[in-house]
Amino acid sequence: xxxxxxxxxxxxxxxxxxxxxxxxxxxxxxxxxxxxxxxxxxxxxxxxxxxxxxxxxxxxxxxxxxxxxxxxxxxxxxxxxxxxxxxxxxxxxxxxxxxxxxxxxxxxxxxxxxxxxxxxxxxxxxxxxxxxxxxxxxxxxxxxxxxxxxxxxxxxxxxxxxxxxxxxxxxxxxxxxxxxxxxxxxxxxxxxxxxxxxxxxxxxxxxxxxxxxxxxxxxxxxxxxxxxxxxxxxxxxxxxxxxxxxxxxxxxxxxxxxxxxxxxxxxxxxxxxxxxxxxxxxxxxxxxxxxxxxxxxxxxxxxxxxxxxxxxxxxxxxxxxxxxxxxxxxxxxxxxxxxxxxxxxxxxxxxxxxxxxxxxxxxxxxxxxxxxxxxxxxxxxxxxxxxxxxxxxxxxxxxxxxxxxxx
Amino acid sequence: xxxxxxxxxxxxxxxxxxxxxxxxxxxxxxxxxxxxxxxxxxxxxxxxxxxxxxxxxxxxxxxxxxxxxxxxxxxxxxxxxxxxxxxxxxxxxxxxxxxxxxxxxxxxxxxxxxxxxxxxxxxxxxxxxxxxxxxxxxxxxxxxxxxxxxxxxxxxxxxxxxxxxxxxxxxxxxxxxxxxxxxxxxxxxxxxxxxxxxxxxxxxxxxxxxxxxxxxxxxxxxxxxxxxxxxxxxxxxxxxxxxxxxxxxxxxxxxxxxxxxxxxxxxxxxxxxxxxxxxxxxxxxxxxxxxxxxxxxxxxxxxxxxxxxxxxxxxxxxxxxxxxxxxxxxxxxx
Ligand SMILES: Nc1ncnc2c1ncn2[C@@H]1O[C@H](COP(=O)(O)OP(=O)(O)OP(=O)(O)O)[C@@H](O)[C@H]1O
Ligand SMILES: Nc1ncnc2c1ncn2[C@@H]1O[C@H](COP(=O)(O)OP(=O)(O)O)[C@@H](O)[C@H]1O
Ligand SMILES: [Mg+2]
Ligand SMILES: [Mg+2]
Numbered sequence: 001x002x003x004x005x006x007x008x009x010x011x012x013x014x015x016x017x018x019x020x021x022x023x024x025x026x027x028x029x030x031x032x033x034x035x036x037x038x039x040x041x042x043x044x045x046x047x048x049x050x051x052x053x054x055x056x057x058x059x060x061x062x063x064x065x066x067x068x069x070x071x072x073x074x075x076x077x078x079x080x081x082x083x084x085x086x087x088x089x090x091x092x093x094x095x096x097x098x099x100x101x102x103x104x105x106x107x108x109x110x111x112x113x114x115x116x117x118x119x120x121x122x123x124x125x126x127x128x129x130x131x132x133x134x135x136x137x138x139x140x141x142x143x144x145x146x147x148x149x150x151x152x153x154x155x156x157x158x159x160x161x162x163x164x165x166x167x168x169x170x171x172x173x174x175x176x177x178x179x180x181x182x183x184x185x186x187x188x189x190x191x192x193x194x195x196x197x198x199x200x201x202x203x204x205x206x207x208x209x210x211x212x213x214x215x216x217x218x219x220x221x222x223x224x225x226x227x228x229x230x231x232x233x234x235x236x237x238x239x240x241x242x243x244x245x246x247x248x249x250x251x252x253x254x255x256x257x258x259x260x261x262x263x264x265x266x267x268x269x270x271x272x273x274x275x276x277x278x279x280x281x282x283x284x285x286x287x288x289x290x291x292x293x294x295x296x297x298x299x300x301x302x303x304x305x306x307x308x309x310x311x312x313x314x315x316x317x318x319x320x321x322x323x324x325x326x327x328x329x330x331x332x333x334x335x336x337x338x339x340x341x342x343x344x345x346x347x348x349x350x351x352x353x354x355x356x357x358x359x360x361x362x363x364x365x366x367x368x369x370x371x372x373x374x375x376x377x378x379x380x381x382x383x384x385x386x387x388x389x390x391x392x393x394x395x396x397x398x399x400x401x402x403x404x405x406x407x
Numbered sequence: 408x409x410x411x412x413x414x415x416x417x418x419x420x421x422x423x424x425x426x427x428x429x430x431x432x433x434x435x436x437x438x439x440x441x442x443x444x445x446x447x448x449x450x451x452x453x454x455x456x457x458x459x460x461x462x463x464x465x466x467x468x469x470x471x472x473x474x475x476x477x478x479x480x481x482x483x484x485x486x487x488x489x490x491x492x493x494x495x496x497x498x499x500x501x502x503x504x505x506x507x508x509x510x511x512x513x514x515x516x517x518x519x520x521x522x523x524x525x526x527x528x529x530x531x532x533x534x535x536x537x538x539x540x541x542x543x544x545x546x547x548x549x550x551x552x553x554x555x556x557x558x559x560x561x562x563x564x565x566x567x568x569x570x571x572x573x574x575x576x577x578x579x580x581x582x583x584x585x586x587x588x589x590x591x592x593x594x595x596x597x598x599x600x601x602x603x604x605x606x607x608x609x610x611x612x613x614x615x616x617x618x619x620x621x622x623x624x625x626x627x628x629x630x631x632x633x634x635x636x637x638x639x640x641x642x643x644x645x646x647x648x649x650x651x652x653x654x655x656x657x658x659x660x661x662x663x664x665x666x667x668x669x670x671x672x673x674x675x676x677x678x679x680x681x682x683x684x685x686x687x688x689x690x691x692x693x694x695x696x697x698x699x700x701x702x703x704x705x706x707x708x709x710x711x712x713x714x715x716x717x718x719x720x721x722x723x724x725x726x727x728x729x730x731x732x733x734x735x736x737x738x739x740x741x
Contacts, residue, residue, distance in 0.1 A: 264716065264719065265716075265718075265719075268716075268718065268719045268722060272657045272658045272661065272726075273658075278655035278657065278726070278729035279729065279730075281657060281726050281729075282726045282727050282729055282730060284726075285722065285723035285726035285727070286723060286726075286727065288719060288723060289707070289710060289715070289719060289720055289723035289724075292710075292715045292716050292719045292720065293710050293713055293715045295715070295716070296713050296715040296716070297713065349672075354488075357485065357488065359415065359418065360415055360417055360418055361462045361466070361483070361521070362462075362485070362521075363485040363486075363487035363488050363521070363522050363525075364485075364487070364488050365487050365672070365674060366457070366487070366522075368671075368672045368673075369672075369673055369674065369677040370457070370458075370610060370611060370614065371415075371614065373639075373640035373641070373642075374614045374615070374617070374618040374636075374640055376640075377618050377621070377622065377636060377639055377640060378617075378618055378621045381621050381622060381624070383621050383624065385414065385617075385621050386621070388414045389414050389415065391414075392414040392415070393415075
């Protein structure tokens with residue numbers, strides 16, 4: 001028992017031990033043991049609140065054998081059929097067994113199964129559900145995604161909510177008792193509150209703080225990592241720019257909720273506001289540039305390169321430790337549009353560049369940068385060539401005027 | 408369209424056969440070998456800097472393989488204008504599937520996909536299947552500036568040809584040839600100056616020449632003419648931006664950079680080129696500093712080619728320029 005991490009060690013074995021969500025629990029067990037109108041049930045709700053646990057606990061209580069398909073091994077329709085079909089039919093063999101009622105199929109985290117390309121997957125699951133004689137249970141965090149729609153139609157939906165704080169406190173207290181660690185009530189409350197109703201994270205935090213202690217006090221948990229919330233953009237930027245070393249900045253980065261593309265752009269936006277000294281700004285920008293280069297290289301799925309992006313990002317914000325002066329962060333990242341031109345002008349320009357592109361075998365972009373500047377000079381010179389060119393490119397009067405007038 | 412009627416000199420003097428191509432001996436020789444047995448020719452990928460003859464050679468091949476009616480059997484698309492997967496699925500796929508088996512004189516249809524490095528990676532992924540399934544009815548000539556932006560599975564399906572920048576003396580020779588044909592007076596120094604400003608890009612060189620000819624209207628084209636034309640052709644904004652960066656006002660410089668990209672529609676590579684040129688007109692830089700600066704530009708140019716974010720890279724480059732500012736140079740000397 002002692003070689004288990006606490007979340008496994010204290011994972012409820014029976015339905016009664018699962019805390020919170022009483023309605024959902026009742027609804028689920030009812031579905032499982034009474035005559036099932038729907039062949040499948042979909043348990044959904046945030047992470048770490050007991051969905052998967054409940055399935056195993058119920059299987060234990062009502063003597064089912066769980067066949068689980070985990071997000072990581074399912075990819076395509078074919079793979080799904082190969083794994084699930086035998087499980088579904090195997091039930092006929094086990095039906096007369098005294099030991100178990102037979103199989104129960106758990107498709108865990110169905111919202112995380114399908115990549116863009118694996119669209120056949122949902123269809124395969126629908127088919128399996130329709131032909132199944134055994135209970136099928138699906139779980140998901142988020143069911144508001146388009147591709148789950150066909151599943152929602154044929155499943156009995158049961159919603160799970162965050163577990164209430166007092167229940168979590170009581171649960172943590174029981175663990176402390178079992179571990180023989182006296183704990184102050186406030187300490188457990190802080191842990192529970194910080195978990196935002198995610199029991200699993202509360203247990204993990206508890207273990208983290210208890211590991212090195214004989215007794216758990218309120219003061220011990222003051223510096224609890226903001227594991228569930230993570231840093232928003234302002235916390236992240238402020239934390240990174242005010243960090244005293246790149247290691248410290250990296251810690252913030254690791255706890256940030258912001259995706260690194262947004263972060264790259266935001267640091268880029270704010271860098272010159274932070275560094276007033278051009279020399280330091282140059283060094284910082286050099287590091288940011290490298291972070292961006294590695295970001296570019298990841299495009300070919302070299303995810304291990306991500307650590308270099310983070311490394312350089314952390315460096316870029318900590319070139320001048322101790323010099324942080326609060327400033328108003330630029331956020332969200334500046335999106336640039338073709339603001340300076342009127343839309344009529346844009347249309348005209350596009351027409352001209354398309355004409356040039358067709359005649360000279362270049363893109364509109366190249367036409368714009370390689371031909372337009374020269375054509376403008378030619379057209380300002382009212383020459384024979386200009387009128388010939390206008391004819392050749394089939395430019396109308398407004399285009400010609402544009403070339404003559406604009407700089 | 409008859410090219411002899413062309414008024415833009417880049418078109419008028421665009422080679423019509425492989426034999427007229429300037430430089431690129433090796434490329435031309437291997438291509439000719441392929442063309443002797445067209446049936447076995449693989450898909451081709453041309454990579455190289457702008458204005459080195461990539462599109463020209465693709466068109467030469469089309470004409471040689473498909474004859475006078477080449478336009479009916481070649482699909483020429485510029486991926487910079489249509490970048491997405493839709494272009495591949497709707498235009499390329501449909502075209503490449505259509506069989507021309509009945510036309511004995513034509514071995515297969517050609518798809519010329521120009522500026523391929525602008526394609527999204529999902530578009531490239533969509534393309535890779537098509538290249539295999541249609542290989543008996545169709546060949547692809549893919550053209551790009553940077554082959555690093557082409558996904559590996561596509562590169563592996565192609566014979567790759569790298570186009571080196573044209574030799575300076577050959578560009579001079581070609582310019583003199585055009586000048587002769589057009590009966591214009593081109594001073595030798597002027598030709599050299601054009602070469603300097605066009606960095607091996609023959610399209611740019613020819614455009615500068617044609618514009619200078621209009622500018623002087625029959626008079627001799629000299630070095631001053633070129634400087635004026637090139638000066639007028641590059642936006643003032645670039646100089647202003649450089650001055651801001653050099654004086655350490657990065658936020659202003661960066662705003663100007665954004666304006667250049669939005670108002671003028673310049674790409675990152677365009678801007679680096681223009682900056683590069685402008686910087687070397689700066690008087691206060693020593694030979695050593697210039698050498699160092701070339702290294703910096705080269706590095707950032709390369710980073711752009713690796714698919715990095717243009718805003719970030721160009722801003723970072725501007726930030727590096729403070730190290731070359733006039734005031735700093737003075738204080739270092741004193
Ligand atoms: N309601 C609960 N009662 C008791 N323990 C719980 C409860 N919810 C979560 N836990 C603890 O957290 C661990 C993980 O829970 P579980 O696997 O059921 O989460 P889940 O709801 O399926 O989350 P996810 O959506 O991330 O899969 C359990 O091993 C258990 O220790
Ligand atoms: N190797 C070359 N030989 C002769 N002309 C060239 C060569 N390279 C470029 N040119 C000239 O420059 C113009 C642009 O060349 P192009 O083949 O379109 O360049 P890119 O390599 O950008 O596709 C052509 O019209 C032609 O006049
Ligand atoms: Mg789960
Ligand atoms: Mg081209």
